[in-house]
Amino acid sequence: xxxxxxxxxxxxxxxxxxxxxxxxxxxxxxxxxxxxxxxxxxxxxxxxxxxxxxxxxxxxxxxxxxxxxxxxxxxxxxxxxxxxxxxxxxxxxxxxxxxxxxxxxxxxxxxxxxxxxxxxxxxxxxxxxxxxxxxxxxxxxxxxxxxxxxxxxxxxxxxxxxxxxxxxxxxxxxxxxxxxxxxxxxxxxxxxxxxxxxxxxxxxxxxxxxxxxxxxxxxxxxxxxxxxxxxxxxxxxxxxxxxxxxxxxxxxxxxxxxxxxxxxxxxxxxxxxxxxxxxxxxxxxxxxxxxxxxxxxxxxxxxxxxxxxxxxxxxxxxxxxxxxxxxxxxxxxxxxxxxxxxxxxxxxxxxxxxxxxxxxxxxxxxxxxxxxxxxxxxxxxxxxxxxxxxxxxxxxxxxxxxxxxxxxxxxxxxxxxxxxxxxxxxxxxxxxxxxxxxxxxxxxxxxxxxxxxxxxxxxxxxxxxxxxxxxxxxxxxxxxxxxxxxxxxxxxxxxxxxxxxxxxxxxxxxxxxxxxxxxxxxxxxxxxxxxxxxxxxxxxxxxxxxxxxxxxxxxxxxxxxxxxxxxxxxxxxxxxxxxxxxxxxxxxxxxxxxxxxxxxxx
Numbered sequence: 050x051x052x053x054x055x056x057x058x059x060x061x062x063x064x065x066x067x068x069x070x071x072x073x074x075x076x077x078x079x080x081x082x083x084x085x086x087x088x089x090x091x092x093x094x095x096x097x098x099x100x101x102x103x104x105x106x107x108x109x110x111x112x113x114x115x116x117x118x119x120x121x122x123x124x125x126x127x128x129x130x131x132x133x134x135x136x137x138x139x140x141x142x143x144x145x146x147x148x149x150x151x152x153x154x155x156x157x158x159x160x161x162x163x164x165x166x167x168x169x170x171x172x173x174x175x176x177x178x179x180x181x182x183x184x185x186x187x188x189x190x191x192x193x194x195x196x197x198x199x200x201x202x203x204x205x206x207x208x209x210x211x212x213x214x215x216x217x218x219x220x221x222x223x224x225x226x227x228x229x230x231x232x233x234x235x236x237x238x239x240x241x242x243x244x245x246x247x248x249x250x251x252x253x254x255x256x257x258x259x260x261x262x263x264x265x266x267x268x269x270x271x272x273x274x275x276x277x278x279x280x281x282x283x284x285x286x287x288x289x290x291x292x293x294x295x296x297x298x299x300x301x302x303x304x305x306x307x308x309x310x311x312x313x314x315x316x317x318x319x320x321x322x323x324x325x326x327x328x329x330x331x332x333x334x335x336x337x338x339x340x341x342x343x344x345x346x347x348x349x350x351x352x353x354x355x356x357x358x359x360x361x362x363x364x365x366x367x368x369x370x371x372x373x374x375x376x377x378x379x380x381x382x383x384x385x386x387x388x389x390x391x392x393x394x395x396x397x398x399x400x401x402x403x404x405x406x407x408x409x410x411x412x413x414x415x416x417x418x419x420x421x422x423x424x425x426x427x428x429x430x431x432x433x434x435x436x437x438x439x440x441x442x443x444x445x446x447x448x449x450x451x452x453x454x455x456x457x458x459x460x461x462x463x464x465x466x467x468x469x470x471x472x473x474x475x476x477x478x479x480x481x482x483x484x485x486x487x488x489x490x491x492x493x494x495x496x497x498x499x500x501x502x503x504x505x506x507x508x509x510x511x512x513x514x515x516x517x518x519x520x521x522x523x524x525x526x527x528x529x530x531x532x533x534x535x536x537x538x539x540x541x542x543x544x545x546x547x548x549x550x551x552x553x554x555x556x557x558x559x560x561x562x563x564x565x566x567x568x569x570x571x572x573x574x575x576x577x578x579x580x581x582x583x584x585x586x587x588x589x590x591x592x593x594x595x596x597x598x599x600x601x602x603x604x605x606x607x608x609x610x611x612x613x614x615x616x617x618x619x620x621x622x623x624x625x626x627x628x629x630x631x632x633x634x635x636x637x638x639x640x641x642x643x644x645x646x647x648x649x650x651x
Contacts, residue, residue: 119144249478
């Protein structure tokens with residue numbers, strides 16, 4: 050890496066997020082900043098940093114006409130695109146505060162966020178989002194302007210609505226430089242809490258810049274890198290690592306068309322860097338496993354041999370293993386197996402990062418064994434968000450890495466991980482009580498996660514509030530069990546039950562394709578809901594659960610199951626926009642099934 054040309058902008062040079070953008074434009078005005086697909090012309094187009102600066106200046110001029118005061122809030126409801134960046138940078142350069150919204154959040158939740166933060170301007174994508182807001186439009190009293198990127202049918206003649214094309218001036222002179230102080234609030238990101246109303250996390254310019262700068266030392270991006278962006282920019286992980294970090298490094302970002310088209314975009318864009326969450330890796334893993342199930346035993350043995358051999362190579366490269374004769378087979382296994390899978394990721398992937406939730410070690414081992422340079426990190430929205438990351442040359446996939454520069458970590462009561470440093474949020478918006486509950490008098494942020502620290506690596510062992518205590522006092526961390534069960538392709542979503550109960554049970558959402566295959570094998574009718582509770586199918590499920598949990602302690606045994614084909618979604622309010630289970634809501638929804646599973650047991 051020492052011979053690689055870098056052009057990093059430091060946090061101290063940038064001072065603010067708008068300053069970061071201006072510095073990047075000044076350094077590399079003609080370099081490609083963003084690549085985006087034009088659906089009407091069916092073609093990808095590039096935008097240079099200089100071209101982006103001209104656009105940002107136009108947006109700033111238009112925002113100035115709205116007579117907003119520094120510190121006022123503006124919201125954004127767009128899919129990932131260069132216009133997300135344009136609006137973000139224009140607002141930040143005017144000293145405004147960005148409030149990102151999730152595209153698939155419920156209108157009621159959006160209305161709460163917009164009103165709680167007192168947003169004055171809202172930018173939305175188009176007709177679908179406009180129609181979604183109709184049920185709550187009468188509640189949005191603080192909004193003075195609703196901007197639409199695409200033309201919408203404003204049948205109720207709401208005079209706040211303007212299409213961006215009509216709102217923007219034809220040109221503007223130059224970028225504004227009257228943005229905020231480093232310690233001012235840059236954004237308020239509402240955490241999609243699993244219980245209660247979402248809380249607005251206030252992050253300063255310095256919070257985010259310091260985190261981006263420190264993360265870049267562990268997970269370095271280069272001016273030559275091309276990143277494919279597909280995680281929502283409303284998620285702080287994508288915003289920091291998939292937006293501000295490439296800007297610091299001078300890398301290019303291409304915006305994926307959609308998740309369903311991701312596989313095709315990987316082939317077209319051929320990225321060198323990918324930022325993702327475990328769910329994406331899990332889906333690819335399950336697809337590989339399902340494909341192997343339809344192939345010959347020889348194909349499965351070749352695949353397993355490639356993974357095991359690649360893993361041995363990885364351990365040797367990390368200094369945690371020696372040479373093994375099997376490594377002589379790697380060129381052949383790479384040609385027959387690993388190389389073909391890596392080619393589906395574009396064939397140029399230099400670095401892949403996973404964050405937002407724990408990545409199951411068996412899945413990490415498969416991708417690393419196949420040659421993917423996969424690293425994992427950890428953090429929370431309240432920590433800007435990254436606290437730890439695995440360096441490429443000190444990568445332990447079972448850990449979430451080492452602390453970033455300038456961040457203190459320690460283990461507190463109940464093995465809780467505590468953090469302190471410049472990345473800790475300013476607090477929750479208009480909620481001092483909630484702030485005081487998580488940031489103590491010495492400045493330590495209480496993560497709520499159980500952890501241990503060995504050899505400077507952090508290992509997350511559970512979530513304090515999600516620990517199940519059985520009736521006999523046995524403590525069970527459900528997350529690890531749920532991840533292990535979900536490695537079987539039959540199970541899409543899993544939730545373990547057992548608080549103050551005599552034993553553990555499981556609620557299981559099934560993969561519909563696997564369900565049809567299994568019912569065919571068992572000679573059951575896949576359209577008959579009764580087949581879900583048939584003796585033959587339940588025996589198969591219990592056998593699968595036993596296999597997946599074989600390596601767990603004796604308490605980790607499932608004694609009752611409830612299977613369903615209806616997924617837990619944001620719309621049915623069983624998961625959050627960041628895909629976290631709302632455990633209490635799920636338990637309420639399945640209360641009758643839970644009672645049935647424990648019937649006759651006190």
